[in-house]
Amino acid sequence: MEWINPYHLQVASFVLINVLLGVSIYVTLSTGQLSLGNAGFMSIGAYTAALLATNFQVPIPLGIAAGGLLAGAAGVLVGIPSLRLSGVYLAIATLGFGEVVRAVAINWESLTGGAVGIAGIPQMGRVILARSRDLGLSPESLGMRPNQFISLLVFLILLAASTLVVAFFLRLARSRVGRAYAAIRLDERAAESAGIPVTYYKVLAFSQGAMVSGLAGALFAHSTSFISPADFTYHRAVEILIFAVFGGSGHILGPVFGAALLTTLPEALRTVSHYRYILYGVLVVLMMIFRPQGIVDPPLLRRLRPGRTGGAA
Amino acid sequence: MFLEQLINGVTLGSIYAIVALGYTLVFGVLDIINMAHGEIFMFGAFVGMLLVTKAGVPLPAAFLGAVVVTGAMGFLLERFALRPLRGRAGASNLASLISTIGVSILLENLAHRLFGAGNHLFETPFAEIRLPVGPVTVQLVQALILLISLLLMAGLSLWLSRTRGGKALRATAEDLTTAGLLGIDTDRMITATVVIASAMGGVAGVLVGMAFNYINNQIGLSMGLKGLAIIIFGGMGSVYGAMAGGLILGLSETFVVAYGSSGYRDAIAFVIIIAVLLVRPQGLFGQAAPGAGR
Amino acid sequence: MTAILALERVGKSFGGLTALSDISFSVEAGEIVGVIGPNGAGKTTLFNVITAVFPPTEGSVVFDGEALGGLPSHAIARRGIGRTFQNIRLFPAMTVEENVMVGRHCRTRAGVWRGVLRTRGEREEERGTRARTRDLLDLVGLSGADPGQAAGSLPYGHQRRLEIARALASEPRLLLLDEPAAGMNDSETEEMFRLIRRVRELGVTILLIEHDMSLVMKACDRLVVFNFGRKIAEGTPLAIREDPGVVEAYLGFQEGNGDA
Numbered sequence: 074m075e076w077i078n079p080y081h082l083q084v085a086s087f088v089l090i091n092v093l094l095g096v097s098i099y100v101t102l103s104t105g106q107l108s109l110g111n112a113g114f115m116s117i118g119a120y121t122a123a124l125l126a127t128n129f130q131v132p133i134p135l136g137i138a139a140g141g142l143l144a145g146a147a148g149v150l151v152g153i154p155s156l157r158l159s160g161v162y163l164a165i166a167t168l169g170f171g172e173v174v175r176a177v178a179i180n181w182e183s184l185t186g187g188a189v190g191i192a193g194i195p196q197m198g199r200v201i202l203a204r205s206r207d208l209g210l211s212p213e214s215l216g217m218r219p220n221q222f223i224s225l226l227v228f229l230i231l232l233a234a235s236t237l238v239v240a241f242f243l244r245l246a247r248s249r250v251g252r253a254y255a256a257i258r259l260d261e262r263a264a265e266s267a268g269i270p271v272t273y274y275k276v277l278a279f280s281q282g283a284m285v286s287g288l289a290g291a292l293f294a295h296s297t298s299f300i301s302p303a304d305f306t307y308h309r310a311v312e313i314l315i316f317a318v319f320g321g322s323g324h325i326l327g328p329v330f331g332a333a334l335l336t337t338l339p340e341a342l343r344t345v346s347h348y349r350y351i352l353y354g355v356l357v358v359l360m361m362i363f364r365p366q367g368i369v370d371p372p373l374l375r376r377l378r379p380g381r382t383g384g385a386a
Numbered sequence: 387m388f389l390e391q392l393i394n395g396v397t398l399g400s401i402y403a404i405v406a407l408g409y410t411l412v413f414g415v416l417d418i419i420n421m422a423h424g425e426i427f428m429f430g431a432f433v434g435m436l437l438v439t440k441a442g443v444p445l446p447a448a449f450l451g452a453v454v455v456t457g458a459m460g461f462l463l464e465r466f467a468l469r470p471l472r473g474r475a476g477a478s479n480l481a482s483l484i485s486t487i488g489v490s491i492l493l494e495n496l497a498h499r500l501f502g503a504g505n506h507l508f509e510t511p512f513a514e515i516r517l518p519v520g521p522v523t524v525q526l527v528q529a530l531i532l533l534i535s536l537l538l539m540a541g542l543s544l545w546l547s548r549t550r551g552g553k554a555l556r557a558t559a560e561d562l563t564t565a566g567l568l569g570i571d572t573d574r575m576i577t578a579t580v581v582i583a584s585a586m587g588g589v590a591g592v593l594v595g596m597a598f599n600y601i602n603n604q605i606g607l608s609m610g611l612k613g614l615a616i617i618i619f620g621g622m623g624s625v626y627g628a629m630a631g632g633l634i635l636g637l638s639e640t641f642v643v644a645y646g647s648s649g650y651r652d653a654i655a656f657v658i659i660i661a662v663l664l665v666r667p668q669g670l671f672g673q674a675a676p677g678a679g680r
Numbered sequence: 681m682t683a684i685l686a687l688e689r690v691g692k693s694f695g696g697l698t699a700l701s702d703i704s705f706s707v708e709a710g711e712i713v714g715v716i717g718p719n720g721a722g723k724t725t726l727f728n729v730i731t732a733v734f735p736p737t738e739g740s741v742v743f744d745g746e747a748l749g750g751l752p753s754h755a756i757a758r759r760g761i762g763r764t765f766q767n768i769r770l771f772p773a774m775t776v777e778e779n780v781m782v783g784r785h786c787r788t789r790a791g792v793w794r795g796v797l798r799t800r801g802e803r804e805e806e807r808g809t810r811a812r813t814r815d816l817l818d819l820v821g822l823s824g825a826d827p828g829q830a831a832g833s834l835p836y837g838h839q840r841r842l843e844i845a846r847a848l849a850s851e852p853r854l855l856l857l858d859e860p861a862a863g864m865n866d867s868e869t870e871e872m873f874r875l876i877r878r879v880r881e882l883g884v885t886i887l888l889i890e891h892d893m894s895l896v897m898k899a900c901d902r903l904v905v906f907n908f909g910r911k912i913a914e915g916t917p918l919a920i921r922e923d924p925g926v927v928e929a930y931l932g933f934q935e936g937n938g939d940a
Contacts, residue, residue, distance in 0.1 A: 107480050154663040160480055161419055161622075165614045166663055169656030172611060176653035241796050248795025248802070249781075249788055249809075256771050256782045263769035266731055268757035268786030268850045277792070307607060311491060318484055323773075351499070354492025361485040362470040371773075 077217060082224035086296055088336045089231035093289035095316035095328030096238055101282035102322045103246070104275050105258035106160055109310050110151065110167030111286040113174035114144040116305035118287025119294040120178065120185060123194045126295070133197060137291040144287020148280035156275045163279075171310055178302040190301025197230055197295045198223030227296050234292060238285060242325050254278055286313075315353055318360050321367025330369050389522045391644045392637070397528045399636020400535035401597060404590040405609055406616035406628035407542065408583040414559040414623035415579045418482040422463055424610020425493035426584045430456045430591025431601045432501055435508045438595075445510065445592075452588035460584025463489055464577050472576075490610070497603040505602045508595035531593050538589060539629055546625065555579060559623070608652060615655035619662050621669030630670060684709040684744055684854055684885050685730070691738030692722075692729050699725045700909045703739070707854070712876065712886045714896040714917075717906030718929075723889045724766055726906070727856045730887075731763055732756050743854065758786040762852030764843045766859050766889075772832025776822065779831045779842055780813040783849025816845040820875060837868050841875065854885045861892050873899055897921070905929075 094111060101108045118140035125131035125139060147170075155166040178185045185191065202212065202223055212222035245251045253274050256264040265271045294300050320331020339349050360367065405427055412420045430452040437448040467485045515526040546552040558565040558575040566572045594609065595601050616635055620627025635658065639651050662669060683706035692700040700722045707713045715723050729736045732753045741748045748756055762783075771779055788809060794802040817823055820841040825834065831842060840860055847855055857876070861869045869892055876899050880886055890896045896903065897917045905913040905920060907929045913920060920926055 105480075107483065151660075154660070154667070158663070158667050161483065162618065162663065162667070164480070164483060165419065165618055166659055168611065169615060169659040173653050173656045173660075176650055176656075180647070180649035244796045244798065245792060248792075248798075249785065249790045249806070250792050250795050252774070252778055252782050253785055255774055255778075259771040259773055260769050262733065262753075263765070263771065264782070265753040266733070266757060266763055266765075266769075267783050267846060268754050269782070270752070270754045281792075307611075311487060314484065314487065348495075348499075350491055350495040354488045354490070354495065357488025357491065358467045358485050361467075361481050361488065365481050 077221045077225060079220050079224040082228045084337060084340050086224070086228050086231050088333050089228070089235045090289050090293050090296070091313075091316060091332035091336045092235045092329050093238060093285055093292070094313045095320065095332035096235075096242060096325060097282045097285035097289065098313050098317045099282075099322055099325055099328040100242060100285060101279050102317060103251075103254045103258060104278040105261070106156065106275055106279060107164045107314075108167045108279060108282055109164050109307075109314065110169075110171040110174075111282065111313050112305045112307065112309035113167070113171030114148060114283040114286035115290035115293070115309070116174055116178060116300075116302070117144040117147055118290030119300045119305070120191070120290075121287070122291035123191045123294045123300055124184070126195050127191060127193060133195060133200060133295055137288065137295065140291030140294075141284045141288035144290070145280045145284030147287075148283025149276060151283075152276040152279040156272055156279065168307065168310070171305070171307060175302050175305060178305070186301075188302060190299065190303075191294075192299045194294050194298045194300065196223070196227070196298040197292075198226040199298075201226050231292060231296065234288070238288070239325060239329060246325065250274070250277075312353075315357060317367065318357055319367060321369035323366045323370045324374060326374065327367045327369040331367065387644075391640055393522065393524055393528060395637035395640035396633065397531050397597060397636070398640055399633035400532055400539075401590055401593050401632075402609075402612055402616055402636050403629045403632025404535050404538060404586055404593070405613040406620065406632050407539070407625065408587045408590070409613050409617045410620070410623055410625060410628040411579055411583040411586075413617065414625075415555065415562075415576060416468070416482070418468070418479045419486070419614070420463070420580070420583070421483060421486040421610070422467075422489035422493060423486075423583065423587055423613065424608075425490045425497070425606040426456050426459050426463070427587035427591045427594075427609055428497060428601070428603065428606030429459060429493065430588030431508070431595045431605060432497065432506075432591070433588070434592035434595050435506050435601055439507060439509050445596075449589060449592055452592045453585045456588030456591070457581045457585040459493075460581040460587075461577060463584070464580040468576075468580070469573070490606075494603060494606060497606070501603060503603060505600045508599050508601055510596050510599075527596050531597055534589070534593065538586065542586075543625065551578070611652075612655045615659045617669075618659050619669055621671040624669065624671040627669055627671030682709060682745075683707065683742075685887070686742040687730075687739065688742065689739035690726075690729060690736045690741060692725055692734060692736050694734075698909055700729065700736075701738075703911050705904050705911060705914055707885060707887060709853075709885050710880070710883070711901045712880055712888060712899055714900035714903045715887060715889045715906060716891075716893075716896055716903055716920075717912075721906035722909040723906055724858055725909075727763060727858055727887075727889065730756075730856065731761060754786065757850050757852075760851070760853040761856065762847035762850050762854070763856040764840075764847055764858055764860060766862070768836075768839050768843055770831045770839055770843055770846070772830065774831055775828050776817070776825055776831050776834065776842060777810070777813055777827035780816055780845050780849050781809050783846035784809045784812060786850050812849065813845075816848055817842075819848070819878065820845045821871065837864055840864075840872070844875065844879070848879065848882075848884070852884060854887065855879065857886060857888045857890075859889055859891060861890060861895050869895055 094115065097111050098108060121140040121143050122136040125136040126133060151167060151170050155163045179188050202219060212219050253264070253269045256267065256269060257271050257274055261271050316331035316335060317328040319335060320329065321327020408423050409420060412418065433452045433455045434448045437443045437451045438445060467489050468482055471482050471485060510527060512526050516523045517526055517529065546556060554570050555575055555578070557568065558570060558572055562572055594605065612635060616631035617628055620631030635655055639654055642654055643651050686706040687703050690700060690703040703726065715726060717723055728734050730741055732748065732751060743759060743761060771782065788805050790802040790805050817827065822838060822841055822845065825838060831839065834842060844860065861872045864872060873895055876886060876888070888900060900917055903915065903917055903920045904911055905926050912929060913923050913926045915923070
């Protein structure tokens with residue numbers, strides 16, 4: 074079992090959390106709306122899960138679900154006023170929302186620990202390790218060291234969660250609701266005239282995106298066992314946007330690809346990582362000029378999978 | 387105390403107004419938000435700092451230097467990040483928004499590489515001079531900031547309403563296609579707008595350095611966010627809305643810090659955004675509510 | 681016969697600009713009524729007012745005995761008013777089939793969970809939607825087109841018909857057609873005429889904006905004539921053709937300008 078490398082698993086776990094975040098912005102973009110507040114929703118999920126686990130000993134799965142739901146509810150509250158207006162308003166309002174959430178996290182010290190954040194959040198892998206020891210099952214009996222076992226568990230849980238989420242939205246894209254999303258993205262007025270309640274679906278998509286961000290945040294809190302406001306800045310929101318802009322926003326595999334590549338690449342190319350964000354900036358402008366739909370788009374996927382046709386636009 | 391806070395608030399507000407004017411000019415003409423404006427403003431501050439503190443040149447030369455550098459940055463931004471997207475089928479104003487976000491990431495991290503992450507002192511020779519005016523004492527720096535911003539705002543208003551160039555710009559803002567048909571070189575007007583807006587950002591950068599005595603590579607982000615809040619508050623594309631909104635934000639921040647909690651100072655702007663979206667979505671001076679379908 | 685659509689003193693102004701004023705007329709169920717008038721007379725604005733793209737500033741629009749005031753566009757589509765646009769507004773990146781399926785939206789129900797879990801009810805509903813879509817593509821004469829092809833890659837005339845199929849998918853009782861024959865040659869216009877008649881035979885009432893006078897005269901039971909945002913005449917095609925006021929305001933103008 075020596076081939077199980079905790080460091081590689083940790084990088085893979087960050088990839089999966091970023092995949093979830095990439096999906097969260099994609100879901101909102103699939104109705105043509107840009108959210109810059111996903112770092113804020115992520116922090117709502119993370120703080121909710123962390124506080125429930127540390128203060129009230131709520132079981133981890135329950136806390137994670139609560140984090141996602143609360144973030145989704147916040148999405149409805151932010152979405153309703155701003156979605157009545159043009160897309161630019163939503164971008165700015167969500168940007169502002171993220172900053173308000175961060176200001177609250179920094180200033181409400183008695184609840185959130187202020188700028189220092191919350192430490193000692195139960196780590197999923199360690200909790201399961203302790204449980205399985207209680208049941209008489211030890212990693213050693215599987216031929217693993219405890220830290221291998223822990224990182225493997227975290228990775229598998231995140232893999233299951235992101236697979237489920239991606240599958241959920243893949244299926245949604247091919248359903249009646251997914252067609253409504255695509256129609257709204259392509260031409261709001263035509264969609265409305267064809268009988269689609271545009272505002273309803275925009276709020277729905279926006280809060281689904283917020284919920285996925287919250288879920289990612291909650292999983293993040295239980296993977297790292299430590300969170301602070303510095304994890305959820307505007308820069309995080311921009312990084313999430315870059316996953317979708319680079320990978321592609323016309324198909325869910327776009328942000329998945331973008332998150333995976335842009336998370337592993339700087340790890341692999343340490344020398345470049347000094348200039349990482351400068352390169353990101355240039356990359357974003359070049360993408361908007363030459364390939365605004367991102368690297369992965371439906372025609373590319375069709376070419377990669379000959380023989381299979383159809384699917385959502 | 388109250389009067390002094392009032393003066394502080396008006397000073398801060400007038401800087402905010404100038405930053406917001408940069409956003410509003412570009413939005414008025416192009417219908418897009420220039421997310422790189424905050425970072426251009428920050429470069430203005432750094433150029434001013436280098437010239438005043440490191441090179442020791444007089445303040446007017448520092449302003450000139452900041453205006454030249456930020457104006458050139460505006461030109462490059464328009465040429466390479468906005469113009470290639472213009473008029474392309476299917477390019478929404480979200481594409482331009484994202485493109486300017488790219489420029490802002492580039493500039494912020496470029497500043498990090500060039501100037502580091504720490505604070506830089508911005509020393510003005512008359513930082514300590516105070517003038518007694520009636521019952522209060524006013525810092526000379528504050529008076530100067532106020533004077534410069536008022537001159538800039540008055541100049542912009544006059545230029546927009548009285549001159550040929552200003553009128554052409556307003557026509558372009560009204561309707562890009564029609565302005566083109568009337569023989570206005572719209573590409574040139576757009577470039578001019580972005581350059582003027584960026585140069586105003588450069589002036590605001592130097593003013594912020596004078597007001598706070600230090601700068602760092604995060605001021606672009608925080609000032610940029612406030613500028614955005616102000617134009618939503620004042621009404622997108624409204625020149626007077628940007629001025630009034632800037633003043634109101636400056637005053638409310640100053641009084642919240644003076645009589646409340648300083649920690650939430652930077653959040654006020656966004657509480658304002660959300661309140662405005664709920665109550666009066668078109669903003670203070672906005673005309674009709676913008677349609678969702680454009 | 682009962683009026684399916686009645687406009688009562690409808691007016692619409694944008695800021696200070698009056699686009700429509702004091703428009704009253706009604707459409708009987710089963711009729712094909714033409715709306716004609718020079719460019720800028722307010723015809724498309726009329727459609728936008730009926731479908732609440734811009735709600736009227738004065739008067740009321742009554743559909744099937746109920747005033748539509750305050751309803752959003754999608755609710756009006758659900759009530760039974762479908763429309764097409766002067767400059768075709770399909771979803772170009774979606775397939776031909778998906779475009780029509782979008783039109784079924786307000787007649788189907790599956791929400792997020794049923795769509796994701798693919799429940800039996802959802803699968804049945806999707807099958808029904810696809811079957812209905814095939815029928816509609818047949819009806820508008822697109823049975824030969826590949827349903828999986830992007831709508832934006834269809835030839836122009838086919839896009840017009842696809843848009844009509846999408847509008848029909850919502851089972852409208854009243855269909856608003858905005859210049860369906862614009863840019864078509866004589867034989868295509870003739871096919872469009874036959875399609876309009878076929879749609880009427882399905883029991884759909886039609887309000888038609890069209891510049892092609894031969895099509896309007898042939899297809900419509902009655903005409904309403906607009907000029908400068910006002911209704912200047914109303915009557916059978918024959919009566920309208922003889923009306924000296926109309927000839928002066930519109931028909932003469934039209935001939936003087938060649939084909940429009």
